[in-house]
Amino acid sequence: MKSSFRIAGIAVLALATATAAPAAPKKAAAKAPAIDATLMRQMVQRLASDEFEGRAPSTRTEPKVLNYIISQFKAAGLKPGNKGSWLQAVPTVEVTASNASALTVTGAGAPLSFRFGDDYVAGSYRAVPKTDIKDAELVFVGYGINAPELGWNDYAGLDMKGKIAVILINDPDYAMETQGGLFKGRRMTYYGRWTYKFEEAARQGAAGALIIHDTFPAAYGWNVVNSSWTGAQYYVQSANNGMDQTEANGWIQKPVAEKIFSTAGKDLAALTASAKEKGFKAVPLGLKAGFSFDNAIRKSNSHNVIGVLPGKQAPNEYVLYTGHWDHLGRCTADARGDDICNGAVDNATGIAALAAIAKASAKAGPARRSQVFLAVTLEESGLLGSKYYAEHPVFPLSQTVGGVNMDALSPTGRSRNYSITGGDKSELTGIFRNVLKARGLIETPEEDAEKGYYYRSDHFPFAKQGVPMFYVERGTDLVNGGTAAGRAAEDDYRIKRYHQPSDEYSPKWDFAGILQDAEINMALGRELAMSKAWPNWHSNDEFRLIRDKSRNGK
The missing domain is CATH 3.50.30.30 (Glucose Oxidase; domain 1)
Structure with missing residues (x-):
């Protein structure tokens, strides 16, 4: 099972410290635009519907899926991200x-x-x-x-x-x-x-x-x-x-x-x-x-969908938001005869959050750096869409600061704790911890570290090319029900729904946790987009030399 990638907190802007002389009153920092939870619910329901037949790449339903995502990116206020096109072709063998x-x-x-x-x-x-x-x-x-x-x-x-x-x-x-x-x-x-x-x-x-x-x-x-x-x-x-x-x-x-x-x-x-x-x-x-x-x-093309919000002061520096749109399509039928693996949690939730964050980011106005929204294909086949982009980037990776990845956001409600998937590997950890502190959330060690979640989603091909990405998990200490409820929900999904026809949308879903994830992902991405910093891997990390070489040769 891929973990739910749930990152914490919006950074709070501090007011100026008073000096000996009275300071002029300052305006309070503008509140970040609200994430549209209704939009996310509508998108998950549609993307996970039988109409899209499980969103298998390079099938008759791919154009319908792509057109729907593009329509949501347009409505959010994004611009086409690939030289006037929304799409990047990924040459595929089925x-x-x-x-x-x-x-x-x-x-x-x-x-x-x-x-x-x-x-x-x-x-x-x-x-x-x-x-x-x-x-x-x-x-x-x-x-x-x-x-x-x-x-x-x-x-x-x-x-x-x-x-x-x-x-x-x-x-x-x-x-x-x-x-x-x-x-x-x-x-x-x-x-x-x-x-x-x-x-x-x-x-x-x-x-x-x-x-x-x-x-x-x-x-x-x-x-x-x-x-x-x-x-x-x-x-x-x-x-x-x-x-x-x-x-x-x-x-x-x-x-x-x-x-x-x-x-x-x-x-x-x-x-x-x-x-x-x-x-x-x-x-x-x-x-x-x-x-x-x-x-x-069968040889064909699948596609990544790319939208962009151009930056204001440093438009040639980029922050990524990623999530995969594909799932398994038609798969082994269950006892009811249902052979559509709808992929509601995995990963209609991530794409819905991607569009909702884009919408809120557009309302917030241009950031210092450009923000790239990348809905990738072929994740379920080995992270191939993100691998292809990382090896054939539309925006140079030497100018890509980092980003956030969203995959399988769990409908289990809000949590009190978050963890860094893969452990403390880069200077992004400092931002993560500041954000947690600002929201009163607790950092806990990654649960189930033996499952290798770090290598199982679309941030990983970027890491292999030297780009650090947030890949963080909402913990199981739920506000309602605590760790017992959180672990029970995770186990239920992993055993009964993950990569099965039963991963379906339900109107009974609790979107509070998914909303929490989207708010937090936006906050971390926005922090990178507004900053002048270039967070690097720690000196002993396996990706540090790759990043240093990329940045030195930019």
Whole structure:
């Protein structure tokens, strides 16, 4: 589950301190324009309606979704942000698998056979008409990490050509209660993300990669994996049609992995414990696996929507507000036969907040810097829309100060606490804390840091290019109901609604918390837009050198 990105507070302008001589009376600071909560409710209801069929990119409904967002951006007072156009094309490949075979495992005793969907899922990043892996050796590579700076390489001495890497999810020290481990303990690093594990398997030349699903370290149940991997998959077009990727990537249920390891005469639990230790050596399982599926290939363009409010004093410096408009489209049907994953929370709420903040910002008048409102596509396919913008920016990233990202704002009411997702990584933290103080809110550590939320939304591609972004979470200490109610609501969404047809709008939603998030996101963005400061990453952060190089070469 992606966290609800809920940031705190509007900075209060201090009155001038009295001097010995009487000072002339000063006007009180103008109150920020109110966020239009009715607009947000209307937008969430519309974006999450069956009319938009789950907002899948590059489908017949994309133009309707884009036109609706553009109409709201226009009404808010934005100007087209891409050289007179509202849109930035993102060249896309859609790969839809069909006729998937069972996953068969041979080499010891009777062959094992596992069903697609129930036991395993897989897809290809290659734009080829058929994927057919036969008799590929299975190799357990622990957590599948190659981190030279940490002296860690799970692939040391291996030749993975023609083989399938069997990989554990998350980091080796995710089960720690603290964040003091080599891989930051409880806090997931990028090495723990499934996207990294597939990327590294491809760099190692593997034919395939299968991640062992385990609910706690994965942060979601098998139902989420199933719904996310059984429909169309989207990728940004590449010159080589993805041929530098593995032939297939996928997931297997943990009980499936246990059967496979047992057949190989191995104990998964014991090998998992070994994989947590530095110096772990990969273990060939002495088994071979095969599976196949057909691929329907369609190349098209999806689109980011870009609007801008030009700045007054420094119009060539930019602050970003981001949120993704896409969701899963049609997915695995539930017990009622509903096969539309409407994505009401994820992320109709973020787009509604984006438009409402734009409207309030326009009413507030020009800021010192330009404010860019970016509704990105293909987040659900691996943050591809924001990745494409970050690699092909309309506004130079060397002149982009930072920004705020909004994703999955929870309808659980106002909270007393907020936290920084990813931890204290940059000088944005100081602004965040000042804002919290101004609103009487409490900073608490990120909840569920092991779930790796920092790497799961659209600020991350900007971070990889050196741009710091606010990505902050409304806490579960609710004004009405406290932490018990807050955690119950979060668990209900994660288990029963996230990436499922049941993520639907309800008129019973409490918009107070979503309104709180929008007010706060606007405040933090406005603080950056009005400032002359250039917040940087802390000196020991992995993105600091990238930012320094970008700014020095501007």
